[in-house]
Amino acid sequence: MKIGLDIMGGDFAPEANVSGAILANKELPQDTSIVLFGDQDVVREKLVELGGNPDDFEIVHAPDVITMHDHPTRAIPQKPNSTISKGFDLLASGEIQAFASTGNTGAMLVGAIYKVNAVPGIIRPxxxxxxxxxxxxxxxxxxxxxxxxxxxxxxxxxxxxxxxxxxxxxxxxxxxxxxxxxxxxxxxxxxxxxxxxxxxxxxxxxxxxxxxxxxxxxxxxxxxxxxxxxxxxxxxxxxxxxxxxxxxxxxxxxxxxxxxxENYGGTPILGVNSNVIIGHGISNDIAVKNMLLHSYDVTKSKLTDKIKEAIN
The missing domain is CATH 3.40.718.10 (Isopropylmalate Dehydrogenase)
Incomplete structure (x- = not known):
């Protein structure tokens, strides 16, 4: 299983996200890896600075950021190299099985609905x-x-x-x-x-x-x-x-x-065709760690597949 993480999301990016990823990596099963989306130089630098090993993670270069001030509907197509856009691209193609972010909630909703789509029959995720x-x-x-x-x-x-x-x-x-x-x-x-x-x-x-x-x-x-x-x-x-x-x-x-x-980390968008997890904008490293662990639980449960079966 591969879980994607937007390194530049949230108020305390990138430190809180990188540190949270390091903590989660120690608790996740060995067959599960974390894919980090962000400027690759910044991500590698922060991993070393915070005591992590860059070789433990897959890094996808995404130099742009959708900020809290960006309009969600316009930001996704206007910033194709942003962490959120890149994350949804890999989620839609099946290269990752879950994508988590503490960034712009509106952009996460838009990306979920328009890049991985709602489950057929779901009126509103x-x-x-x-x-x-x-x-x-x-x-x-x-x-x-x-x-x-x-x-x-x-x-x-x-x-x-x-x-x-x-x-x-x-x-x-x-x-x-x-x-x-x-x-x-x-x-x-x-x-x-x-x-x-x-x-x-x-x-x-x-x-x-x-x-x-x-x-x-x-x-x-x-x-x-x-x-x-x-x-x-x-x-x-x-x-x-x-x-x-x-x-x-x-x-x-x-x-x-x-x-x-911090105890809960994040929550999934229910009713879309993949596993999309949204965290609180003020998340610290503990909250990010728990968001990633919950992403694993949601993905392992095959909740999305079961929702499809129930609705169809």
Whole structure:
């Protein structure tokens, strides 16, 4: 297996990415290699500087960078020699089996949709996030920002994707799926959630347990939380903000320590034809290492192939 990494993505590039790759290389199986995308001279220099061996990695020369300020749709065709563009070229050709980046999320979405394409039958690919629950496990929430506006059938597909991700990657048998709403009753909510509930209530495609409220998000009441990307992003940023506030006030708690983004590294774009992993822009070396390890887990699970089979 070959996992590609955008060396120039994120706020602390290239140091955090190179250091994270060195750490991940020590933990990944011997039959798995990391392919580094970036200016080859810079990559080699950083590898030596940070105690790595350039011979342990494959380096693909990609001298350009898609920055956070670049327009995602225009950046991919305008910067064909960028790390993200080159990464998707090799992913599309099958030369690497996964591609991970902490860079421009919009460009990663555009590259995923237009270079490796959505799985036939998928209306809109989506992004998930991991929410620690008080029971000691994790719940998944999707979408968290890729699709601010959704229709009921899109939420239905999110439920299928999230359920498969929870089962195949996290090993949760028959994951419980909940629809995020302002009340538990099926008549509550806006037109979107009311219509989505009607689609989900009698399904056999996943284990739908009904509506859940915001107070249920961290309780572990369900394994998969489904919502539109606007709502999901607000939930995610609120959780991140609460964790940051506690850190600033010097408050430590075993449960809230699990909100640290370093623990999770990255999350896949679900519903595209290959394994694309997005990490947080502020990722340090530990987060990058965990992003690469999760890329391995997602690829090894053959999640993408199983999604294709389920949808088709």
């Amino acid at each position: 989506c992004i998930t996030s991991t929410i620690p629950n008080i029971k000691g496990g994790n719940s998944l929430i999707l979408d968290v920002g890729a699709n601010a506006d959704c229709k009921p059938d899109v939420l239905y597909q999110f439920a299928i994707l999230g359920s498969m991700y929870a089962k195949e990657v996290y090993g949760i048998e028959n994951p419980k799926v909940g629809l995020l709403n302002i009340g538990e009753e099926e008549t509550k909510g806006n037109l979107l959630t009311q219509s989505a509930f009607k689609l989900m209530q009698d399904t056999t495609d996943f284990n739908f347990t009904g509506n859940i409220e915001g107070r249920d998000i961290f309780t572990g009441k369900v394994d998969v939380i489904v919502c539109d990307g606007f709502t999901g992003n607000v939930v995610l940023k609120q959780a991140e903000g609460l964790f940051g506030l506690m850190q600033k006030r010097g408050l430590r708690d075993e449960y809230f320590d699990r909100f640290n983004y």
